Amino acid sequence: MGRLSGKRVIITGAAAGIGRAAARRFAAEGARLALVDLRADEGEALVRELRSSGAEALFFRTDVGDPAAMEAAVSSAAQAFGGLDVLYNNAGGATRADGRVTDIDLEEFWRAVRVDLFGTFLGCRFAIPYMQRSGGGSIINTASIRALVGTAGADAYTAAKGGVVALTRALALQWAPAKIRVNAVAPGVVLTERVRALLREDDPIRRKTPLGPGEPEDIAELAVFLASDESRFLTGAILPADGGASAV
Numbered sequence: 001m002g003r004l005s006g007k008r009v010i011i012t013g014a015a016a017g018i019g020r021a022a023a024r025r026f027a028a029e030g031a032r033l034a035l036v037d038l039r040a041d042e043g044e045a046l047v048r049e050l051r052s053s054g055a056e057a058l059f060f061r062t063d064v065g066d067p068a069a070m071e072a073a074v075s076s077a078a079q080a081f082g083g084l085d086v087l088y089n090n091a092g093g094a095t096r097a098d099g100r101v102t103d104i105d106l107e108e109f110w111r112a113v114r115v116d117l118f119g120t121f122l123g124c125r126f127a128i129p130y131m132q133r134s135g136g137g138s139i140i141n142t143a144s145i146r147a148l149v150g151t152a153g154a155d156a157y158t159a160a161k162g163g164v165v166a167l168t169r170a171l172a173l174q175w176a177p178a179k180i181r182v183n184a185v186a187p188g189v190v191l192t193e194r195v196r197a198l199l200r201e202d203d204p205i206r207r208k209t210p211l212g213p214g215e216p217e218d219i220a221e222l223a224v225f226l227a228s229d230e231s232r233f234l235t236g237a238i239l240p241a242d243g244g245a246s247a248v
């Protein structure tokens with residue numbers, strides 16, 4: 001029996017990086033998966049890979065910041081599975097366009113807030129009613145070390161992830177009576193393709209990470225735990241997975 005055997009799961013941003021690593025780990029633990037991403041080719045390829053190893057997987061080409069599209073993806077997934085147990089809001093990430101509050105193009109602020117914060121908000125909005133009907137569930141949001149300690153240089157993204165932390169705690173209180181747990185992972189430097197391309201060797205967070213940078217699988221392991229019943233007493237927790245960087 002897998003640790004997620006039979007769990008009906010949505011993962012957003014699943015076509016690359018941490019989301020793809022999580023999809024593979026969740027599938028190996030027996031989850032039934034609905035994967036959401038903008039990148040159709042990579043998403044469909046991942047679904048074929050997971051199915052060939054015996055897993056149940058669906059792909060929805062969906063923009064997490066589009067309310068109608070997210071509602072459609074969540075309801076299609078829940079109908080296909082006959083309910084919903086886990087939502088992993090992972091889509092997001094800083095871009096090169098981010099920087100100092102005094103310099104960045106204002107559109108970058110709204111892009112970051114729309115994907116990282118509003119996308120998370122929308123996922124919760126549409127998934128919670130299905131989880132209520134299933135008698136409970138687990139929501140995993142994605143914050144960042146930038147929301148836990150002061151870090152310079154990505155001010156739009158940092159603001160959006162701060163919102164994810166506050167939202168996670170608020171929803172944890174609101175939905176505990178319905179047995180819906182809401183937690184967040186707060187990664188530090190994780191070497192996905194996007195981050196490898198963005199990050200300088202002398203990046204201050206990277207340099208101050210006691211264990212050195214992490215791999216996508218390091219976050220996927222924590223997500224498996226949060227999705228599983230092993231974490232049944234955790235809600236409202238913001239869990240750093242940063243190689244010790246936030247402890248420095």
Ligand SMILES: NC(=O)c1ccc[n+]([C@@H]2O[C@H](COP(=O)([O-])OP(=O)(O)OC[C@H]3O[C@@H](n4cnc5c(N)ncnc54)[C@H](O)[C@@H]3O)[C@@H](O)[C@H]2O)c1
Nearest residue numbers: 013016017018037038063064092093144187189190192194
């Ligand atoms: N990698 C790190 O060092 C790091 C650190 C802290 C937090 N995080 C967070 O972890 C999450 C995953 O990061 P990653 O490094 O794996 O990123 P990534 O770029 O490798 O993967 C992100 C995936 O999200 C998808 N996506 C982006 N915008 C979307 C949208 N509007 N709708 C649907 N899908 C969308 C992309 O197509 C991509 O497949 C992000 O929320 C990021 O902020 C990552």
